[in-house]
Amino acid sequence: MDTMSLSDRVWLGLALALLALGAGACAQGPADLSDTSISSRGSAAAGAKVFQDVGCAACHSAGREFLVGPGMAGMFSAEGPTLMPGVSYKGMLPNARPRTETNVAQWIRQGGQGMMGVMAPQPLDDQRMADLLAYLRTLE
Template sequence: MNRTSAWMFTLLLIALLTACGGNQNAANSSSSQASETLPVALTDTSISSKGDPKRGKERFGPCAACHTTSKEVLVGPGLAGLFSAKGPVLPKGVDYNGMLPNGKERSEANIAEWIRTGGTGRIGYMPEHKLTDQEMADLMAYLRTLK
């Protein structure tokens, strides 16, 4: 192999390795996003599976006085990401360590209980909301759509 051919072969090899490495990084990136494992409590959809997110969006109306459907914080946290591993965005200086304000883990059952009974957290007071089981299922189904 002459010098020109060797040089061309080396450049081709570098280009191929770079391209392969780029694809591997993209694959690793997407698999790391997909591998974001949820705590077991957040995988239970026993309430939301019985609900209709469209009706839940309507049911959310009164909640909008204190909560957004994005990550923007009002009086209470924005509820986007409520069912993600990281949880919703809380006001600066507030950290519930992935739990609810009452210290319970984030699960559909515990979130439903928090909505129904309310309580006081570091942010402020959450009033109680009397919802039927179907209304709660609809609301949970809607909250699960907020990313």
């Protein structure tokens, strides 16, 4: 005879579901920072112009200096970009996704809320995004 009450079963089910979700997040592992599936189609020189023209430079430096948003140097390095003191995304983007080119492009296009403030969406076409990511890859 089963001695678990309905309430116990519900709690056990909830605990197992949360455990499975956590295991899935851990299994995701670190981002593949070497993936150049988007930037390989772009021009870093054209990307520097995109960085200026669409207003990225109003909030982000091309170095490690924190302005309104993080400095972009190191975006695709293990260290990552320079964040404001006290903020850590643990190697991820503000939306908790790994810093892959696909996820960075999505973050740029959609924008969102992070611990440092709001990132305005930038609806770049595929070529301008490839150029911008190619440029960001040159920043050290």
